[in-house]
Amino acid sequence: MSGRSAGFRFIPGGTTIEETAVDYQLIIKVAPFFAKAAWSTVVVSFLSFALGLSIAFPAAFCRLSQNRFLQIPARVYVSVFRGTPCLIQLFVIYFGGPQIGIQLEPFMAGVLGLGINIGSYMTESIRGAILAVSRGQTEASRSLGLNKFQTMRKVVLPQAAGLMISPLGVNTIALIKGSSLVSAISVLELAYTAHRFTNSTYRPFEMFILASTFYLVIITLTSKAIRNLNGRFAYEK
Amino acid sequence: MISLKDIWKSFGDNQVLKGISLEVERGKILVIIGPSGSGKSTLLRSINHLETIDRGEIWVDGVQVNAPLKGRKFEKHINRVRQEMGMVFQHFNLFPHMTVMENITMAPMLLKKIPREKADAQARGLLEKVDLADKMNCYPVQLSGGQKQRVAIARALAMEPKVMLFDEVTSALDPELIGEVNKVMKRLASEHMTMLIVTHEMRFAAEVADHVIFMADGVIIEEGPPEEIFSNPAHERTRRFLFEVFKS
Numbered sequence: 001m002s003g004r005s006a007g008f009r010f011i012p013g014g015t016t017i018e019e020t021a022v023d024y025q026l027i028i029k030v031a032p033f034f035a036k037a038a039w040s041t042v043v044v045s046f047l048s049f050a051l052g053l054s055i056a057f058p059a060a061f062c063r064l065s066q067n068r069f070l071q072i073p074a075r076v077y078v079s080v081f082r083g084t085p086c087l088i089q090l091f092v093i094y095f096g097g098p099q100i101g102i103q104l105e106p107f108m109a110g111v112l113g114l115g116i117n118i119g120s121y122m123t124e125s126i127r128g129a130i131l132a133v134s135r136g137q138t139e140a141s142r143s144l145g146l147n148k149f150q151t152m153r154k155v156v157l158p159q160a161a162g163l164m165i166s167p168l169g170v171n172t173i174a175l176i177k178g179s180s181l182v183s184a185i186s187v188l189e190l191a192y193t194a195h196r197f198t199n200s201t202y203r204p205f206e207m208f209i210l211a212s213t214f215y216l217v218i219i220t221l222t223s224k225a226i227r228n229l230n231g232r233f234a235y236e237k
Numbered sequence: 238m239i240s241l242k243d244i245w246k247s248f249g250d251n252q253v254l255k256g257i258s259l260e261v262e263r264g265k266i267l268v269i270i271g272p273s274g275s276g277k278s279t280l281l282r283s284i285n286h287l288e289t290i291d292r293g294e295i296w297v298d299g300v301q302v303n304a305p306l307k308g309r310k311f312e313k314h315i316n317r318v319r320q321e322m323g324m325v326f327q328h329f330n331l332f333p334h335m336t337v338m339e340n341i342t343m344a345p346m347l348l349k350k351i352p353r354e355k356a357d358a359q360a361r362g363l364l365e366k367v368d369l370a371d372k373m374n375c376y377p378v379q380l381s382g383g384q385k386q387r388v389a390i391a392r393a394l395a396m397e398p399k400v401m402l403f404d405e406v407t408s409a410l411d412p413e414l415i416g417e418v419n420k421v422m423k424r425l426a427s428e429h430m431t432m433l434i435v436t437h438e439m440r441f442a443a444e445v446a447d448h449v450i451f452m453a454d455g456v457i458i459e460e461g462p463p464e465e466i467f468s469n470p471a472h473e474r475t476r477r478f479l480f481e482v483f484k485s
Contacts, residue, residue, distance in 0.1 A: 139287055140326060140330035143319055143322070
């Protein structure tokens, strides 16, 4: 009986059972580095979020415009950036950029790639929210004599704002998780850090679980913030 | 005051208005009745340019609503024209993110640059007129259908329009709430507001109208003073419609 279990314990390369168990001390030792990397994930995500939103609002209005010269570029933007993998977009910017004279640091390239990518999703979230405000609202406003812009500003957007928080929240959470892709262009964030420590310690399980824990914390806090924001806009029709 | 000349309008293959002409004099009340699908709502919405007509002329207080202007010039023109017309909808369309007060004062403050205190005072007066002085700080969600519709009327009146258009304003209301809205409209009538009313409320129409038009299938079948239309309709189609309505 003991012979059989000894056979199971044998691992090629002389590793013993003690070494295969989770090394908590190592986790505690590397945790500060991960905390720093988590902060960098937050910064990358936040900047990409800001960039994405600032692209998405004008793009959504262009998408809704009746002017073809505004509408078509916005449509192309959305379909290209939603229709290709974010990782490839990052490669095009970071590796392909220098070839056409755009040389960016990994961090800049990462923020730019993530921002433009998430902006395409956010465009659709914003457009959807604006379209979800009932037609009767626009009619009532126009019938009072407000023009298109006044109607958008006073009547449609304040209502659409509440409707766009949830979908934009979904985009934001996808963005935070997607920010791990920038590790592929060597941005020093959580995923990259986990990779690096794996290479030096040969403890992938600890490293990636630790990275996951930090992601989970960031995303839980973000979700909570989104829920709070949503609650503030809650009113019934 | 309102003058429609040979109005034609189709939605795709569906010809909904087939050469409608009518006049409403200043201070008079025109009521349009007719079965659903007869084009009466489309006609009313055309006057406010919420629907674009294919042919014909729409004049309100000496101004052509569908003026032959293009692009931005037309936009400017229509926004000015709409300020002179109040419109009330079947589904109220109050702005849910504004209080009752804000619903009423928003347009005058924004478009006529009326200062807040003055706009507020005017709104309080209007709310008194529609018996809702105590609801000024409520949000629309806190009101009943009848109250919402009365706020919508006050909102339209705040722009001091020359004419009021009512598009089936009691059709979405519970029966017990219809009276309060009709009462407000009667009060307006007694103040000689020029009104064009599309309604299914025959008793109300008979009481308030100066002139009644019966429409069906995009044409005016018959028109005249209410006594005549309701008690002695000339046309078979009108008789059948009224019979069906009063039967229930």
